[in-house]
Amino acid sequence: MRTTIHTIFATLLTGSLMLSSCDDYLNTLPSYSLVSDGAITTENDTKVAVNGLYEGLISAKGLYYYGTDFITRPEVGGDNIQTRMSGDRTENFYRFTDRQNNARESLWYVPYVVINRANVLLQAIDGGAVPMTDVTKNSKGEALAVRALAHFNLLITYGTPYQKDNGASLGVPVVTTVLDAAALPERFTVAQGYEAVLGDLNEALNYISEEKTYGHINIWGVKALMARVNLYKGDYEEAYKYAKDVIEHGGYSLVPNSEYVAMWGKRENSESIFDLDFSTTTYGGARELIGAVAAPKSYGAMVATDDFLNLLNEDQADVRLGLLIEDKEGKKRAVNKYPGLDGNVFVNNIRVIRLSDIYLIGAEAALRKNTPDQDLADEYLYQIRHRANSSNTKITATLDLVKKERRKELVMEGHRLYDILRVGDTVERKGGSHFLNGEDLIKVDWNDYRTIMPIPQAEIDANPKMIQNPSYK
Template sequence: MKTTINTIFAAMLTGATLLSSCDDYLTTLPGDSLVSEGAITTEEDTKTAVNGLYQGLISATDPTSNVSYNYYGTDFITRPEVGGDDIQTRMVGDRTENFYRFTDRQNNAKESLWYVPYVLINRANVLLEAIEEGNIPMTDVTKNSQGEALAIRALAHFNLLITYGTPYQKDNGASLGVPVVTSVLDATALPERLTVAQGYEAVLTDLTNALNLISENKTYGHINRWGVKALMARVNLYKGNYDEAYNYAKDVVEHSGYTLVPNSEYIEMWGKRENSESIFDLDLSSTMYSGSRELIGAVVAPSSYGAMVATTDFLNLLNEDPSDVRLGLLINDKEGKKRVINKYPGLDGNVIVNNIRVIRLSDIYLIGAEAALRKNTPDQKLADEYLYQIRHRANPNNTKITATIDLIKKERRKELVMEGHRLYDILRVGDTVERKGGTHFLNGEDLITVNWNDYRTIMPIPQAEIDANPQIKQNPSY
């Protein structure tokens, strides 16, 4: 069954309460208990509701069909990876083939990239409305829950914008983005698409408000004030507001207390639950997820589906420096070729269960370096230093060099591969890449030249949404 925004809200509104639904709205992580029927009335209830938001970032189940959709659990990472030039689908028929070949259309596109963010947004709105009604004591715990809910709502809207909207810098946000939903809607609501610019304004407003509420305390698996600032750096980078991206990235790098994992621990950190540069991870529970073979660990692992491998171009790029520690991530694929980037080796020997690195400090170093060169008054010294820190961690023999945009782009590719960034890095600044040669199996009808001028780089709005809501217009050319 195709799920629309309307049916999401209808599902949340059925039964005796908004707060206890078939979608396990208030499912805790890692448990499965629910807030008692009918109310979010205490600070502890707000904490339980927030836990449900984090679980929902991984996946959500459609209560009308009992179908589960993986979000950060799989699809939000795999699409931008195999849609770029560093990772490809291994062979015809593998699970990521549609994303690799850009064959998603309005009638067959993955529901996860549309459905799950709007489930999250509605969950956040229910919690925020309960707090804003003033019936819950406004303690530090309640304020923090409010801040976390605003941050997650912002993240969900931002991810929708970069999935279904034209990159901001192509037309300064003038084209259509997605519906921005900031209140609990009833099942008859017909929200319309706002412009990309309006969407970014809503995202940045939520993040700004979150900063005034959320704590700096580090609770693993939760976003804190530093995580919000890191997300502000990312959003402003995509928007082309480089002065703001620079300011937020610099603040996080220099004052947050997070530190880069040393070279000697880089490889092993991927199989650990937590590390010193984890600004915001999603903490998967082996109890809850150990049986889900659709999570990214199984999609990548040669012992399971083994569907994603490095391209020849990327292997050549990484091998430019034979002493680069990141070469140690390469393992053999199903065919015995050393081309799997093993960032999802599994926790405690279970390849299915991997904590998802939503925001790492290394990303913020590279955002800061890029923004430093692109901002109104460039800061070459900071760009040089931040680029050096990432290159030096990769190979302690690397010395400081003069940073350029091209060098920073190259380092982003090496450092952030398989973390869900590459396609968006290409699109956000209007770059073009060619996906051909090597082991690619694309044909003349596939998207080989990737840039923001091809309509297929923006996902189609699900047709069920168009049919149910006359206010929604489809993306051009679909």
């Protein structure tokens, strides 16, 4: 049976599980099921349930979210990375050939699994089923933050970019309560979706801890996410404020130039604000994870475009050139950000929010806000460029320079297509290695309906109130 929001909520009424430990939860509970009502009664239960949220962000019911698809789609859909050859795992995303009847369900179904898990936990806490201890408060903060992240990711995948029409177009269903199996949720506007996301993040600040527990989001991760969401929204004052706060007070630091290439094969590093920790899960043999999809010794489906290689080679001393390795054809164009932990190419921790990203968000917001802060933009851009090449000196930051640096620094991390779309930019996929044809999206901007994913057929069939995105059929 294909999965829908309806079937996600239906499982709530049929399943039951008494929580005892994190391992029991992750090993016993099917990834597509939910913790049933009444199963969360202690502060330890809330910690176990929170672990289930992070597990869900990786995958659910064999559908890979941050595990693969949420990273690969915006990468091969942009201009930095392309699918290596026809028939490879990422071809649909590269050619924008997803339609209502064949769209991959992972980007729709899995976030709603996570959202409903968060709602079950929040209902238990807010309903008084769990004593309100410091542990419980932090669990509530994490649940609110993860729910916000899942809703935000749905918005940028299925909704028109906020800045195109100030959020007036349809976004996605915003689900903030535990719904019954008969529920038929309707789409909110993009603006309403952003309001809900920022509302959750603001509320999370009242509960979540500053403690740095690897693989978990903390107060600085929430503020970093607020910087990202506000950047997409075009509220540059808020993006600037939160990015500056994280950089100046969060206690994170950029990995030195000498350790940059090696850090990608390590579990954590000094600029990890929020990583998904694969090393504590049971995904060691999953051949559809991002590591296997990208690695030349496995599928090797993703390679750098000629355009990106030319960009990176503008500075022959750029440390990021050290990430390039030979692809399956012997060409040095695979970007090795997923080399595997302990030699296992299938296991790579996912950098959801890095300090590098926050520096670049801060630089862009400083330039775009009503009263620009040129000095701060210059400094933040310098920090990234200087880390890439210690010979780089401070220069006057411009939006074009910040955009260029985002391309270089955040390649293969799941940002590029969204960076293009959020401000109405256009990218031309050029160079001699593309296998696109005249029917594919060679130029990408927010006016083409194919840049927004279609809602899967199963959801349209199950919910008569669900409106499909324009032009899909």
